[in-house]
Amino acid sequence: xVDVLFSEADIAEQVSRLARLISQDYKALVSRQxxxxxxxxxxxxxxxxxDLVRCLALPVRLEFLRASSYRDxxxxxxxxxxxxxIASLGGHHLLVIEDIVDTGRTLSRMLEDLRAxxxxxxxxxxxxxKPARRIMPVELHYRGFSVGNRxxxxxxxxxxxxxxxxxxxxxxxxx
Ligand code: IMP
Ligand code: MG
Numbered sequence: 042x043v044d045v046l047f048s049e050a051d052i053a054e055q056v057s058r059l060a061r062l063i064s065q066d067y068k069a070l071v072s073r074q075x076x077x078x079x080x081x082x083x084x085x086x087x088x089x090x091x092d093l094v095r096c097l098a099l100p101v102r103l104e105f106l107r108a109s110s111y112r113d114x115x116x117x118x119x120x121x122x123x124x125x126x127i128a129s130l131g132g133h134h135l136l137v138i139e140d141i142v143d144t145g146r147t148l149s150r151m152l153e154d155l156r157a158x159x160x161x162x163x164x165x166x167x168x169x170x171k172p173a174r175r176i177m178p179v180e181l182h183y184r185g186f187s188v189g190n191r192x193x194x195x196x197x198x199x200x201x202x203x204x205x206x207x208x209x210x211x212x213x214x215x216x
Contacts, residue, residue, distance in 0.1 A: 043204065043211035046193060047186055052168075052210065055185035056089070059166060060096030062183055063136065067099050070134055070162075076100040078133045082151070083107045084205070085140035088197035089168045093138065104130070106137065108147045122151050127158050135160040140198050141169040141188075145177035152179065169193065169210070186210075 047055075063077075071077045079101050081090035094101055107123035124130075135155060142148055148165065155163055166183035173190045194200050195207030204211070 043194060043207065043213060045209045046188070046191075046212040047196075047210040049208050052185075052196060053092075055168070056092045057096055059183050059185060060093055060098075063093075063166065064098040067134060067136075071099055073100045075133070076102045078102045078104060078130060078135050079138060080104050080106050080135060080155075081138040082140070082147070085198050086138045086168075088205075089140055090138040093166070102133075106151055108151060120146060120150060122147070122154060124151070124154055127154070130155065130160055131158045132161055134162045135164070137163070137165045139165065139167040140196075141171060141193065142167050142179060142181060143171045143174050145175050145179040148179045149177040168196070 067077050077097075077099050079090065079094055079097075081087060081103070083105050094103070104126065108121065137148070137151065137155070139148060142165075152163065152165070164182040165180065167181055168185040170181055170184050170187045171190065172187060192200065192213045193210050194204035194213055195209050195211045197205055198210070199205045200213060
């Protein structure tokens, strides 16, 4: 049984708020020739980033990052990070889009790799933050909701590849 934790309306409100902040912060910095490069982390951030980019009043280029740390269910497996065409990211404003930051391991590893390509700037936007579980400190520049130590699904997020299609963020209980 999945309980609704954040409804479609709750999410839409946060998406608009975050998009307004991001648009304000970058409007003087980017142009069609030098767009903001938005980097959603697949697969979890696909729905959030699709909604977010459509609310941005900015020229955007899209590149996808791929990270997998949850192999089966909720237990943390080996961490794999895939950044395509990394050389082309140098000198640009980069915004990583995450679904949820839990221990921070995935994000800190990706940020380390992205810093190595010398971006003009590097920031993070996450829909959800689970600060109680943090192991690696990471700065979250744009953050939607904070959640306690619970496993959430829906709106792109999964448990063993299930529940991604739910239009809301749901709660599967403590993990
Ligand atoms: P971290 O490396 O521990 O911060 O985990 C990062 C990734 O694990 C997130 O981007 C999610 O894809 C996944 N994850 C962490 N917590 C949850 C959860 O509660 N539900 C679904 N996926 C999660
Ligand atoms: Mg993720």
